[in-house]
Amino acid sequence: MIRSNLVALAVAGVLLCLWEGGCRFFGVPGFILPPPSVIVVTAVMKAPLIAPHAAVTFLEIILGIALALAVAVPLAMAMFAMPAMERALAPFLVASQAVPVFALAPLLVVWLGYGIASKVFMAGVIIFFPILVSLLEGFKSCNRDFQTLFRLMGGGFWKTMTLLYWPWALPHFFAGLKVGVTVATIGAVIGEWVGAQQGLGYLMIQSNARLKVDLVFAAILWLSIMGLLLWGFVGRLEKRVVTWKNNPM
Amino acid sequence: MxxxxxxxxxxxxxxxxxxxxxxxxxxxxxxxxxxxxxxxxxxxxxxxxxxxxxxxxxxxxxxxxxxxxxxAAYMQQKDLLLPWFSLMDNALLPVKTVNGDVKTAENRAMALFERLGLKGYEGHMPHEVSGGMGQRCALVRTLMFDxxxxxxxxxxxxxxxxxxxxxxxxxxxxxxxxxxxxxxxxxxxxxxxxxxxxxxxxxxxxxxxxxxxxxxxxxxxxxxxxxxxxxxxxxxxxxxxxxxxxxx
Missing domain, CATH: 3.40.50.300 (P-loop containing nucleotide triphosphate hydrolases)
Structure with missing residues (x-):
C-alpha cells in the first residue's frame, strides 16, 4: 500500500519536474502555460480572492449531493420494493444518462436562474445516477438465504429493510457515493461557466478572459483538492459505518 | 402432528x-x-x-x-449470522423483526447463551468466533423463534x-x-x-x-x-x- 503510494508520488514528481523544466527551458509565456510552482504560489497567495468562490462552489456541491440523496434513496427503495416500477422507470433512467447534461446547462440557467439553484441541480443530476444504481444493485444482491430467514421470522418490509437490506447494501451505496462526490465538482463548475456571479467556475471564466492563466490553474487546483477531500471524507465515513465484510456465500 | x-x-x-x-x-x-x-x-x-x-x-x-x-423455526448448514450484528443481536433477530419485547427476550437469550456454552461471547461479532460457535448462536436464534x-x-x-x-x-x-x-x-x-x-x-x-x-x-x-x-x-x-x- 505504502509502496504503491510512493510509486504514484514518484510519477507525479517526475511529471511536475518535466512540466516545470519544460516551461522554463522553452520560455513558455505564463499566459499560455504557467509552471506548477507559479500555480501553487498563486493558489496560496490569492487565497483571499479564491476562498469565497470556493465556498460557493463547495456549498453547491454539498447541496447537490443532498438533493441527489433525497431523490435517489427513496427511489431506489421504491424500485426495489416494486419490481414493476423498476421495469417501468429503468429505460428512462438509462436514457436520461445518454443525454449530455452539459447541454442542459444553459437551459437550467434559464429555468432556475443565475443563482446557485441551477448549479445545485446540475451537480445533483450528475450524482443521482451512480447513487441510485449502486444502492439498487446493493439491495438486489442480498443473499437469498438471509431473505428466506427473514421471511420465516415474519419480518415486514420495513424491518427487513432496516435490519437486512440496508446494512447489506451499504458497501455498494458508499461505492456509488464516492464516485458521485468526485464527479459532483464537474456539474457545479459547468453550471457556473454558463452563467453565474460567483464560484470557482465563474472565477475561471473571468480569469481566462483576462489571460490570467495562473489563476485558472489555481482554481482548478482548489477544485481538485475539494474533490479529494470529499472523497476522503466519504471513505472515512464508510470505514466508520461499515465495520464488517459481507461474506458472499 | x-x-x-x-x-x-x-x-x-x-x-x-x-x-x-x-x-x-x-x-x-x-x-x-x-x-x-x-x-x-x-x-x-x-x-x-x-x-x-x-x-x-x-x-x-x-x-x-x-x-x-x-x-416453524428453521436452521440450516450455514449459520446465517448477519455480519453487522453481534451474536446477541443476531440471536434477538426473531424478536426484533416482529417488534417483540426485546428486554425480556434478552434475558431469555442470555440464559440460552449460557446453556449452549456461549456465555461471554454475546458481544462478539460473527467473524470473531469459530464455525461451531456460530452454529450454537444459530441454535440460540432458532430457539428464540419460540x-x-x-x-x-x-x-x-x-x-x-x-x-x-x-x-x-x-x-x-x-x-x-x-x-x-x-x-x-x-x-x-x-x-x-x-x-x-x-x-x-x-x-x-x-x-x-x-x-x-x-x-x-x-x-x-x-x-x-x-x-x-x-x-x-x-x-x-x-x-x-x-x-x-x-x-x-
Whole structure:
C-alpha cells in the first residue's frame, strides 16, 4: 500500500519536474502555460480572492449531493420494493444518462436562474445516477438465504429493510457515493461557466478572459483538492459505518 | 402432528416429488435420510414456503396451512449470522423483526447463551468466533423463534467431526429440554442414527419414502450400540441399492 503510494508520488514528481523544466527551458509565456510552482504560489497567495468562490462552489456541491440523496434513496427503495416500477422507470433512467447534461446547462440557467439553484441541480443530476444504481444493485444482491430467514421470522418490509437490506447494501451505496462526490465538482463548475456571479467556475471564466492563466490553474487546483477531500471524507465515513465484510456465500 | 400429504413438485419438467407423504409425531425427532441431490433441500423450501408446491397439503396439529413459515423455526448448514450484528443481536433477530419485547427476550437469550456454552461471547461479532460457535448462536436464534416445530436442514454438515459431536448433543436438548418437534434432513447416517426417534429413508428423484424405522434405544446413544450397528448396515444397503432385506 505504502509502496504503491510512493510509486504514484514518484510519477507525479517526475511529471511536475518535466512540466516545470519544460516551461522554463522553452520560455513558455505564463499566459499560455504557467509552471506548477507559479500555480501553487498563486493558489496560496490569492487565497483571499479564491476562498469565497470556493465556498460557493463547495456549498453547491454539498447541496447537490443532498438533493441527489433525497431523490435517489427513496427511489431506489421504491424500485426495489416494486419490481414493476423498476421495469417501468429503468429505460428512462438509462436514457436520461445518454443525454449530455452539459447541454442542459444553459437551459437550467434559464429555468432556475443565475443563482446557485441551477448549479445545485446540475451537480445533483450528475450524482443521482451512480447513487441510485449502486444502492439498487446493493439491495438486489442480498443473499437469498438471509431473505428466506427473514421471511420465516415474519419480518415486514420495513424491518427487513432496516435490519437486512440496508446494512447489506451499504458497501455498494458508499461505492456509488464516492464516485458521485468526485464527479459532483464537474456539474457545479459547468453550471457556473454558463452563467453565474460567483464560484470557482465563474472565477475561471473571468480569469481566462483576462489571460490570467495562473489563476485558472489555481482554481482548478482548489477544485481538485475539494474533490479529494470529499472523497476522503466519504471513505472515512464508510470505514466508520461499515465495520464488517459481507461474506458472499 | 405434522402431516405432509400428496405433495408434487416439478422443476423444468423434472419431477422432484410425486405424491410425497410424510407424518411426524409431536415432540419426536424425525430424521429424513437420503442421498445427496435427492431433493431434500427442495422439500424444506416447500415446507417453509420459499417455493410453492404444485399440489399437496400440509397440516400442523390438524390445521391446514399453505406452508410452515409461520409455525416453524428453521436452521440450516450455514449459520446465517448477519455480519453487522453481534451474536446477541443476531440471536434477538426473531424478536426484533416482529417488534417483540426485546428486554425480556434478552434475558431469555442470555440464559440460552449460557446453556449452549456461549456465555461471554454475546458481544462478539460473527467473524470473531469459530464455525461451531456460530452454529450454537444459530441454535440460540432458532430457539428464540419460540415455535414448537423446528426444521433442521443439514445443520451440522459444515462442521468438523469433533465440533459436530458436541453440537449433536445440543440438538438433542431441543427435544429433551425445550420440547420441540424436530424434523431434520441429513445425508450422514451416523448422525441420523444417533438422533432419530424415527428414521425416514428417501429415494432419489422423484423423491419417495423408501422405508421407515422407529428407533427405541434411549438417548444419548453410543455408536457401538449393537442395535444401531445392525440398522446402519441395513440402511446403508438400502441407500446403495444392495440387499433387498425388508424385514427388520
Amino acid at each position: 405434522l402431516q405432509v400429504s400428496g405433495v408434487t413438485k416439478q422443476f423444468d419438467l423434472q419431477t422432484i416429488f410425486s405424491d410425497f407423504s410424510l407424518s411426524v409425531t409431536e415432540n419426536g425427532f424425525t430424521v429424513l435420510l437420503g442421498p445427496s441431490g435427492c431433493g431434500k433441500s427442495t422439500l424444506f423450501d416447500l415446507l417453509s414456503g420459499v417455493v410453492p408446491a404444485d399440489t399437496g397439503t400440509l397440516r400442523w396439529r390438524g390445521r391446514e396451512l399453505p406452508h410452515l413459515g409461520s409455525v 415455535r414448537d416445530l423446528v426444521l433442521l436442514d443439514e445443520p451440522l454438515s459444515a462442521l468438523d467431526a469433533i465440533t459436530r459431536r458436541t453440537l449433536q448433543s445440543l440438538l438433542l436438548l431441543l427435544q429433551t429440554e425445550f420440547d420441540k418437534t424436530l424434523v431434520m434432513i441429513t445425508h450422514d447416517i451416523e448422525e441420523a442414527l444417533l438422533l432419530a426417534d424415527e428414521l425416514v429413508l428417501l429415494t432419489p428423484r422423484p423423491m419417495a419414502v423408501q422405508g421407515r424405522f422407529v428407533l427405541k434405544s434411549p438417548k444419548p446413544r453410543r455408536f457401538d450400540d449393537p442395535e444401531l450397528l445392525a440398522l446402519k448396515s441395513h440402511v446403508l444397503g438400502k441407500l446403495t441399492g444392495e440387499g433387498n432385506d425388508d424385514s427388520l
